[in-house]
Each structure stands twice: as structure tokens, then as C-alpha cells.
Amino acid sequence: MSRPLNIIGKPRPRVDGRARVTGQTRFAGDISLPRTLHCRLLRSHLPHAKIRRIDVSRARSSNGVHCVLTGADMPIAYGIIPISEDEHALCIDRVRYIGDPVAAVVAVDEETASAALDLIDVDYEPLRTIATLEDALAPVEQPIHDYVGKTNIQRMMSWEFGDANAAIDRSQHVFDDVFFYGGNTHLALEQHASLATLDPEGRLVIYSSTQTPHYLHRGLARVLGLPASRIRVIAPPNGGGFGGKSEPFNHEFIVCKAALLTGRPVRICLSREEVFYCHRGRHPVSMRLRTGVDEQGNITGMHLQTLLDGGAYGSYGAVSTIYTGALQTLTYKIPAYRWDGCRVFTNKAPCGPKRGHGTPQSRFAQEVQLDKIACRLGIDPAELRLRQLVDPDTLTANFLEIGTTGLRDCIDRVIVGSGWHGRRKQLPFGRGLGLATSGYLSGAATATYPNDLPFTGVQLKLDRSGGVTAFCGATEIGQGSDDVLASVVAEVLGIEPDAVKLVTGDTDLTPVDLGSYSSRVSLMMGHAALQAAERAREYLASSLTRRLGIPVTRLVFAGGRVFDSEDPDRGFSFEEAVTFAEADHGTLGTVGSYTPPDPKAKYTGVGPSPAFSFTACVVEVDVDPETGWLTVLKVWIAHDLGRALNPTLARGQIEGSVYMGLGEVLMEETAYRRLPPRRSPALVQKAPSMLDYKSPTFLDMPEIVTYLVEHPDKNGPFGAKEVGQGPLLPVMPAVANAVYAAVGVRIDEIPITPEKILKALETKRRNGVDRYGPATFPVVPWAAARRIPTPAEGGDGNAAVRLRRRPSPTSEGR
């Protein structure tokens, strides 16, 4: 692909911009149908209890009520990850967090439905509340789930790449730190809404705020016992997702079931409070990080332990857990690495994927510890990083395949931009600069369920009108996936992006795309769009070379025309070109699809990706030592996104990530309130509202200087890598490092509140301890590690156990 680019890489208004600024974008909650019934859910007010009995008879006979559902109506369990299908549309015999839905009322309007909820009698038998990581690790009579045995430990894993601990023990310096990263939530502006109905042929249709219509489609077929071919899932544009709408939700099953039972459209829109209860947001994670370095500060070995508070259900948790350990090796050379990860159940809102999915927590630990290493060894933190960056086209110790990496450029840009070398040591007490870097994946190389099918598909339809329509299952959640689809097709066919009509996120009409998560859409859908468009171009080209009598290499598709590169006046309009092709080839349509290459890492499905993005960030802060008040003054951020498909949107993704990162580090926290257990089992969210859950406003945003760094990757369409999640990662540790630079205290905990800064300043004054954060890492009964020989050890990406069965001359076979 060496053709000059006309559209890709140029700043453009997004193709769906007009719909958004005129209020015409139709979100799920904006769709209404005649005869619609309304659904409200009765949610548990206890964090953990057995359901002895539910009596819905009074609600059922109430005026205006059409249908009342309980757990017995949908007894089949579901869950996004096959090993943790532990949810039911409505609780059957147990509630596991405050907000767990136990019954649904469907009535003529929302008020009637809400009022009828009061007529449902539920007899609960309260069970012991599991509130903390320590509670969850303690021996237990009644675990939150039975499927993992008599324990609240859902998942425990240990992987070892090389003998990390021996390498650490041999090192000149060993750093051993404990960190805690508090949970927080997506807070997408749009509340989850769903509308289910039967089409005229009696097939089920659901419009829903979902990032993953395909996974919802599968879930509905399973739980409702219907053939998937009789279910249509339509994902209208989402009013923000950030991971919070990327798995099937209770209410989606409920409205579908109710539509099937009543034969009428059934709608639900969650209240904001209910959205907080559904959560699936950032896991609170305790971390211990032990790192060995040599005299120059080069890492010799690293051992990371992560303990995740998963909340009440599995969600994506098994994957989130692995992500806390999977990407540590992306940025710096780490010859030997061990990771132990554990996720426990507690009686809180289930945690899941939020922008960065599992990686911001451990990236925070790693980048803060690196700053400590630099300070202790007297090395400039930027220099310490630059001297041990991972090289392009290499394999990490845990078999991540690095293609291009522009991290060196990224660091250089933010260092120069912020005046790092000149200003860092000149700033007065209370002012500080902090640096951090990160890497992220461009789509997971495996699906959430095992299969050999394409990860995404695009179909194109062209006809004599000159119109092009692109069909793809990808979901527009604000990130600009529609813009990527249109611009890739337009680039190849030489037309304007807004000349490409789009049909997306509709399981009846569009080829399967796995969904808008994992930063996968630009790369994967981009490839499929590229393939479909190239095939369409071939049709047109074959018709035109004949008519123009020139070789195909001389054809140029640009500006809505197809012409001879040596005589640009000789050519046809795009409409004429399509008409010729339709005459020559018959009705025109092409398809494209994409499956990622088989990863070299065979021991896991989580971590490997076709391409990795990289980010560097410098933050300048002001800390008032009297009040602890922390102000972020300015942020410089550089992100290697391979190629900016649309720089306007790419910048928006980066700044939006910085914003969300600042929210996490400064103020956002999904905190719980608890009374003494002998008085009450209650475990309630402190801030289930947008007022109490503080998030940054216009007034809280500092200036952001954004650098787009382009190191095109051979695995990306036009070289593009991800940009939607990675830029969030370095923000939190950069702020923490800047706070240290400003006032000399380490806050090893997120969020960094003025209160914590003040406490740290106080303990520093009193006893010289310059840190606020957890004192110890909880005792976890780790299992023996799976040993995966590193590439340097001759490993082939499999765990050693498997190698023993199939001996290989290159493996140590331990």
C-alpha cells in the first residue's frame, strides 16, 4: 500500500458529526414504539442474603401491570467469560450485592411499574457480608458463589517467565513496594436503555445501549432458549461506553423475556443510581511489586502480585485479573518476570472492564516504583527509562510481539515540551514535574469465547447510483468507529467519507464484529474494511482499464473520480465507474474480514495483540502543603498510535483519556459505606449519584499538550494502532510522581486526595516516613507458578508443563 493518502491522516469532521450536533443521533433510549410497556426492577437492599420466598401475587394483580418476572422465569445462567457464567437475569435463590435484581414489573407506564414494585414481598435471610479483601480471603462457611468451592477466591494464577526471584535476589538493589488502586466507574452520560419488541414475523428484536451486540446476541439465545437466528440485536450509537456496556446485562434479558410474554414492546431505562449498582468498573487492586535493578538502574527481574476485589460476579474478571499482569513487559526490558494474580468475590457491585482494563493499576505501581528507583540511584527518571526501552520488532519475556514502538520519540516529545531538563530541579517547593510511560494493546488476539471465526467482517454494496454502503457489526460508542469505517472505504475508493453510507451494529444486517472493547475496532474492522474496499476497487479497476486501455497501475481513485495518472483529464466519475463495473460483473458487493495472526504466546489468550501503542506523559502539579490541595497545572502527552486515521478524533481520544485519568487520580472512587457488622450487614455505595461521585468539570481541566507520534505498524491498517485507552495509563503515575517532586511525599494509593497528601506530610514531619499507602500486602495462598521459558531461554511460548509432554531440544523442560 504505497498509494498517496487523501483522507487518512487528514483532520476531518467526523462523519456522524452532523447527527450529533443536531440532536438527531438516536440512542437506545430515544427509540419509541406504539403500545410500549415499561419495566422497572426490584433490586436487593441487602448485600448478601438468601431469598426464602418471593410473593408477586399482589403486584401481578395490580391495575396496569402486564407481567411480573422472577428468577424462576429465566433459570439459565450467563456470563461474558465461559469460565464464570455465574449471573441470572433475576436472582434465583440468593442476592449478592445491593442492587442485585430480584423481580421485574412490566406495566403501562414507569410509575405504575414502580408502584407495583412496592407490592412484591421478598423474604430474605441475611448472610454474612463479605466487604473487604481480608474478609474474602478468610475461611468461609457460605461463599458468595458455590462454583469455585468453599472459598471466595474466584481465580488465582501464577506465571513465571525465567527465574525472576533468583534474578531479583542477585541484583545490586531490590525495591519492594506495596500499592493500592481504588475502584472507580465509567459514568457514561447515557444511562443504559433497552427496548425489546417482536417484529411482524414474531422474531425478537432488541435495541440496547451495548458496546457488544454480538455477545448480547449469544447471551440472549442461550438464556431465552431461542435460535440466535430468531433474535435481532440492534446497538444504536452508545452515549459513552468506556467498558461499562460491554457485556450482557440483567435488564436486557428481562425486557426480551417480557416482550416474548406480552407480545408488546417493552422498554427500560436504568436510573443513574441503578447504573452505579450495575457498575463493571475499575477493580480495586492491592499490589506488591518487587523489582531488582543493577547499578545503572536497569531492571534485572520483576515480581508483581495483584489482588483484585471483584465484587459480586465474574463479569470479565478472569480476564481483568490477567491484564493486571500481562502488559508489564511492554515498555522496559525485563529479562525475568513473575506475576501472581488473584481475584476475590465480595458483596459489592461487580467490577469489570473500564478503559485500560486491568492495566492502569499495575502500570501505576510500576511507574511510581521506577520513579523511586531513579530517585534512590540519583538517575534522571527520563534517562532511567530511555536506557532500557524495549526495542521494536522484539519478543518480550512473556512473548508479547512488539512491532513498532515509538516510545523513545514519545518520551523525547514530552521531555522537550515540558522543559523537563531545565525546569525539573528549578521549580519551587510545592511545584513538581512527574513522568510516566505505558503501552497498550490494539485488540486482544483472542475472542472471549474460543472459536476459529473472523473477529470482524465488513460488507460493501455499490450500485449504479454511485452510492456505497458499508455494513459492519462494530458499534459506535463515541470513539469514532463509524468514521474509521467510512474513511478507510473512502480512501481506497477515492470518494469522500460522507459519501459512504453506514449500517453498523445490527445482527440482522451486518457481519459479526466482536464489539467495541479492547481497543480493537480501528485495527480489526479497519483491516476488514480495507479488504472489502480493495476488492470493490478491483471490480471497478478491471472495468476501467479495459475502457481506458491502460494498465491497472495507472488508475487513480481520488476526488470522486477514477482517472489515468498520466493524463488526469482522461477518466470517469466514480458513479460512471460503478455503473461500468455493474454492467460487466453484475450486482456489486464485496466482503472483507479479519482474524489476528496466531500469537507466539501459547500459554494465554490475554495480553497478546497484533500491535501495541505507547504513551509518555509529563504532568506539572502544584501542591499546597498547608491544605494538601493538589492542582494539575499542565499535561504533556505523546502517544504512538501508528498512524492517526483522523487526527481530530485521535486527539479527542487522547485528551479524553487524560481527562478520565485525572478523574481517577484526583477524585473518582467507587467507595462503600459500612456500619459495624454487629449492627448492620449494610454495605452501600457512598456516592451512587453524579453529584456525590465527583468527576472533573470544565473548570478542573488543565491545559493539555498532545503529540501524535506515528510509528506505523505492519499489522495495522495504514499502520494504525490503538488510541482509545492507552493514553489513560501514564496519567495517574505521572501525577503521583509529580506530587513527590513537588512536596517530597509518595502517595502509593489512588485516588490521591488532599487528605492523603496532608497525612503523608504529617508523618514525614513526625517520623521521617515520606509515604502514604498500604503497609502490607494481604496474605494470599498462592499456588505454584506455571513456568513459561522465556524466548532467551529458548521457550516456544508454551508453559513448561506442556513442554515436558512434548520434549523439545531447545527447552529446559523444568
Next chain:
Amino acid sequence: MKLEKCLRSAETRPDASGKNTPGDHDRAVIEDDPPDALRSSCYGRAHGQMEKCIITFEVNGERSEVSFLPHRTLLEVIREDLGLTGTKHGCEVGECGACTILVDGVPILSCLALAVEAEGKSLTTIEGLASGPRLDPLQSCFAEFGATQCGYCTPGILLVAKSLLARTARPTRAEISDALSGNLCRCTGYLQIVEAVEAAIERMNRPLERP
């Protein structure tokens, strides 16, 4: 039923002059306990006892007569009775700003206003911001400069920006941020929104160019 009567049916008190000022309505909403008819909204009681009110207001320049139960919020009436779904809701309790519309040019949170309060007023929703097919400069600049991502907060923010520019021709960056600070956006990080407002100001103040 006219405004006074429907307010009475919701047990609010018109002032001595019999005129209902906005302040009165606010008090009625904030201070009074909800009347029984509102508190118990079970079908039958709600629909049997409460009489619908019919009021007239102007929506996006057009006179509109709507009938609805008196406890309905302006947000509900706009979205559900008038079908103008460009006005969004993110919290329905006055926290996020997504439901902002202009009433007589002033931004209000339509989720906190009773629809009856809008009697005789002139409302502008996002659907009324463009002049025919021509977008308002704010709208085109939002689309052009990345100020809208998912677009859910966009209508509210555009209307607040519109009212700001009607009051202040050339607001400073700080004034723009201050005016918009009641509107949450989770996608953009706000900066491209501020830049788009600034670009729109430039565009509005630019002398007409001849092609």
C-alpha cells in the same frame, strides 16, 4: 385545564395576585411535600384522580399545545409528548446538564422543571438551533473540531454555549468554561469543546466573505 387550575390540583398555592411567578413554582416544588396524588402513582389512582392540564408554549418558534399530567417534568413532556428526543437525560435529578434547554433564552435543567411552568414561554431545544438546513456556527464548529464524541452531552452544552454567546459576544476562555461547568462530558476532556466555542465566536464575528 389552565395553568392556575392545574397548579391547584397539584396543591400548590398561587400568590395573592393570582399570578404564578417562577419563584412560586420553585417553592411549590421544593418546599411542599408531594401531594398524595403524586406520591402514590399507582395506575388507577394516578390516572383516575389527576386531571390533565393543557398548556400552550412556543417550541423552537412554533406554538404548541400539549396536554399532560401536572406532575410531568418539562424533560418528560419534551421527549415523550413532543417527541423531541434531542434533549437528553443522564441523571434526571439536575446533576449532569444533559437535559439543558433554553426557556426564554435562559438555560434551565428541564429535568427539574415542571412542564406547567413553561406556560406561555418560549423554549429552544437542540432541534431548534439550526436555521432550516443551515447549522448554527456553534454546531458546525462542534462537528468540525472534535467537540462531540458520543454526542450525548452535546445538545445541552450547545444550548448553554448559545445562551452565553447571546449574552457575551466575546467571552474569555475562563468565561466559557465557567458557563459550561454545569454540563458533564465524559468523552472529550472538554478542551476541544472550548476550542469549538472559540472557533464559532471567530466565525460569527468574521465579516462576510464573498466567494
